[in-house]
């Protein structure tokens with residue numbers, strides 16, 4: 001590779017970064033794709049991993065494998081930590097906490113969002129969010145361990161609290177998790193215990209609005225609500241979760257009124273998102289404006305004002321109320337790559353135009369919603385369309401094949417074949433036999449300069 005070629009640094013190998021890098025393969029530039037994880041994660045199926053339907057291997061693909069055949073693309077593992085826009089360098093933290101520096105001519109920021117606790121970071125201690133593979137594995141551990149602990153307790157309030165699951169947020173992720181936990185209880189575990197009746201597990205879903213899946217048309221979200229009720233999910237609307245404790249949650253009506261307490265040992269948080277810390281650092285260093293969630297305001301071509309060499313794509317874009325969906329990230333990645341190619345050809349850049357290709361949400365086995373323009377599907381038809389779309393976008397042929405095979409097997413036997421979870425190694429005293437790190441001191445957050 002010639003050192004004269006332009007160096008493109010893409011931070012984040014999610015949907016935006018992946019599509020940008022793919023489009024730059026074979027282009028006359030040297031691409032570095034940096035991610036703090038070694039793999040691309042297919043977030044839309046995280047909840048299936050969290051509830052034992054799919055393994056982490058089904059929904060992720062090593063970035064190194066993805067780009068192994070492209071000599072102009074190198075992938076690096078590390079967390080971007082500091083941007084120097086004058087020197088055009090990014091300092092990166094290795095997993096052993098040492099650092100190295102990567103320089104660039106063009107920077108594409110595709111680092112995505114993380115879970116937000118809306119000003120109550122302390123809730124994270126008790127209520128995991130769902131954005132990463134670690135989150136999915138932690139949620140899996142908590143759900144299945146809760147049933148195990150309940151089995152060892154006599155009937156009474158403590159046992160009931162282990163069999164009560166609370167989900168904050170009635171968007172697609174909250175709906176998917178709530179429905180799946182009821183299916184775990186009624187279809188997967190129903191014949192496996194002697195003392196408890198797993199199907200008696202309560203699943204509570206809390207949302208500040210007046211319906212689930214607000215981004216869908218009212219008739220579709222009403223259908224989703226009916227199906228969730230049929231599954232046994234208890235929905236509470238017009239409320240905010242205002243406290244999360246080791247043994248329960250408090251919810252408060254948005255319009256004022258009495259608080260309600262619910263005793264539960266498992267709380268899952270899907271109620272908000274915010275920019276990852278490095279994106280906030282970038283905005284600060286560049287003096288760029290952001291919205292409340294930390295999305296960065298950009299020019300029509302998705303570059304930061306005053307920095308035509310820095311693109312922001314995907315969930316981090318704060319412009320035109322673009323949705324935080326995979327399609328916007330993929331199109332943003334393709335757009336940034338197209339601009340880089342036009343620069344090389346001496347042609348003017350074009351503004352970014354997002355084409356809404358619709359949305360889909362899984363409700364339960366045999367039931368999903370699909371909304372594409374005037375087309376609205378639900379029930380089995382929606383489910384079939386949902387399945388086809390997800391398989392089409394899953395990264396890697398082997399992941400697609402193995403996911404279809406696993407789905408077919410679980411449809412045939414109502415089974416979940418990826419329920420394994422870890423509880424600490426017996427021969428390591430520093431690893432206590434616990435299913436959570438709840439009582440351990442919270443680690444210090446990394447420093448962003």
Ligand SMILES: Cc1cc2nc3c(=O)[nH]c(=O)nc-3n(C[C@H](O)[C@H](O)[C@H](O)COP(=O)(O)OP(=O)(O)OC[C@H]3O[C@@H](n4cnc5c(N)ncnc54)[C@H](O)[C@@H]3O)c2cc1C
Pocket residue numbers: 011012013014015016017034035036037039040041043044045046047078079080081110111112113130131172173276278313314315316324325326327329360361
């Ligand atoms: C549970 C869940 C379900 C979803 N379901 C759907 C769905 O059904 N349909 C849909 O369209 N959308 C869905 N989404 C939204 C969709 O996944 C996102 O819109 C999309 O992933 C955004 O892509 P992105 O490239 O902006 O960020 P991401 O895909 O989040 O990728 C960001 C990448 O940046 C990396 N990163 C972060 N910080 C750093 C750093 N400092 N240094 C290096 N790397 C870093 C991360 O490791 C990650 O790989 C879902 C999201 C979640 C969480």
